[in-house]
Amino acid sequence: NAGVMQNPRHLVRRRGQEARLRCSPMKGHSHVYWYRQLPEEGLKFMVYLQKENIIDESGMPKERFSAEFPKEGPSILRIQQVVRGDSAAYFCASSGYYGYTFGSGTRLTVV
Amino acid sequence: KNEVEQSPQNLTAQEGEFITINCSYSVGISALHWLQQHPGGGIVSLFMLSSGKKKHGRLIATINIQEKHSSLHITASHPRDSAVYICAYDPNTGNQFYFGTGTSLTVIP
Numbered sequence: 211n212a213g214v215m216q217n218p219r220h221l222v223r224r225r226g227q228e229a230r231l232r233c234s235p236m237k238g239h240s241h242v243y244w245y246r247q248l249p250e251e252g253l254k255f256m257v258y259l260q261k262e263n264i265i266d267e268s269g270m271p272k273e274r275f276s277a278e279f280p281k282e283g284p285s286i287l288r289i290q291q292v293v294r295g296d297s298a299a300y301f302c303a304s305s306g307y308y309g310y311t312f313g314s315g316t317r318l319t320v321v
Numbered sequence: 322k323n324e325v326e327q328s329p330q331n332l333t334a335q336e337g338e339f340i341t342i343n344c345s346y347s348v349g350i351s352a353l354h355w356l357q358q359h360p361g362g363g364i365v366s367l368f369m370l371s372s373g374k375k376k377h378g379r380l381i382a383t384i385n386i387q388e389k390h391s392s393l394h395i396t397a398s399h400p401r402d403s404a405v406y407i408c409a410y411d412p413n414t415g416n417q418f419y420f421g422t423g424t425s426l427t428v429i430p
Contacts, residue, residue: 243417255417266417301364310354314363
């Protein structure tokens with residue numbers, strides 16, 4: 211059981227490019243959560259997904275950010291036209307019967 | 322306003338000391354979690370509590386539901402315990418966590 215797998219671990223993008231962050235939940239988990247940790251700040255909820263459904267996206271910025279969790283494959287957090295303020299650590303978590311497990315995060319740097 | 326308050330914000334201890342980190346919250350919850358984050362690292366879930374006390378190795382977590390307060394204790398602290406410790410709660414919705422800003426612990430050999 212490999213746990214929650216996030217890739218890439220580090221991602222560098224130039225302003226205006228797109229960033230795609232992937233999250234594979236723990237085996238048997240069907241709920242995925244994305245959180246963002248800005249420098250020197252705490253973790254903030256972004257979005258909660260189940261397979262093929264967005265359950266709660268109240269923490270997602272209104273523009274440029276989207277998330278999906280398709281029937282097959284990992285959950286994707288997509289940031290279009292990145293800006294310097296998007297530089298942060300993005301964590302994914304999945305939940306199931308035995309609780310909540312976090313991934314190691316993707317550190318996005320926008321240059 | 323952050324509904325989860327942690328104290329202290331920063332903590333330095335000598336190896337072997339007993340450490341306490343506190344967490345207060347202001348709403349009804351279904352569970353409170355303690356998480357550990359090493360510098361540049363991922364997040365590890367240490368405990369999930371809905372009542373009472375849990376122990377894992379040198380770590381002990383307690384919660385008082387009436388007082389809306391939880392503590393994380395580390396006995397016989399070690400430099401490898403140096404990390405940020407975060408408390409987070411689930412407000413009965415199951416949708417998300419709300420996080421404290423963390424306590425940065427440094428244990429000096």
